[in-house]
Amino acid sequence: MRTIDLSPLYRSFIGSDHLASLVDAATRAEKQSAYPPYNIELIGDDKYRITMAVAGFSKDDVSIEVQENSLTIMGSKEAKKTEQKFLHKGISERNFERKFQLGDHVKVLAADMEHGLLHIDLERVIPEAKKPRKIEIGSQLIENK
Structure with a gap:
């Protein structure tokens, strides 16, 4: 399974934590049955x-x-x-x-x-x-x- 490192977004963009949480939620949803x-x-x-x-x-x-x-x-x-x-x-x-x-x-x-x-x-x-x-x-x- 591939993982995405979003740490560069945290350093570069203010407010990207919302984007990161959406991506994280999407990857968790893929793991559902x-x-x-x-x-x-x-x-x-x-x-x-x-x-x-x-x-x-x-x-x-x-x-x-x-x-x-x-x-x-x-x-x-x-x-x-x-x-x-x-x-x-x-x-x-x-x-x-x-x-x-x-x-x-x-x-x-x-x-x-x-x-x-x-x-x-x-x-x-x-x-x-x-x-x-x-x-x-x-x-x-x-x-x-």
């Missing part, structure tokens, strides 16, 4: 959908939490105490935790579960103050007092 499988879909200009295969889990077994720019999805089931005998067991019902690093101004709009798929809708909502605006030549700056 592939369970459960998921898709990230672009459904509009600033709209996204995460679809996660959670076969065997109910709405009560899955929790979704957003904290700052991190989306965490956890699935937890109590172990069944039945004497089932499987000839083949391909549907995994093990507990999981999957984290996604969200970009700035990305908000979680809704979550829904249908046919063993968990759908989470997200949207990037850029505040008016951050949107580009046209400045007319010869205009004066008006300050809020």
Whole structure:
């Protein structure tokens, strides 16, 4: 596995610690298991959908939490105490935790579960103050007092 030395960034750029933490979070995310499988879909200009295969889990077994720019999805089931005998067991019902690093101004709009798929809708909502605006030549700056 390759590692990236970001120490030159710390010496050269002020505020690069945020960039370094994003890169570190991305490399940690790569080390996660592939369970459960998921898709990230672009459904509009600033709209996204995460679809996660959670076969065997109910709405009560899955929790979704957003904290700052991190989306965490956890699935937890109590172990069944039945004497089932499987000839083949391909549907995994093990507990999981999957984290996604969200970009700035990305908000979680809704979550829904249908046919063993968990759908989470997200949207990037850029505040008016951050949107580009046209400045007319010869205009004066008006300050809020």
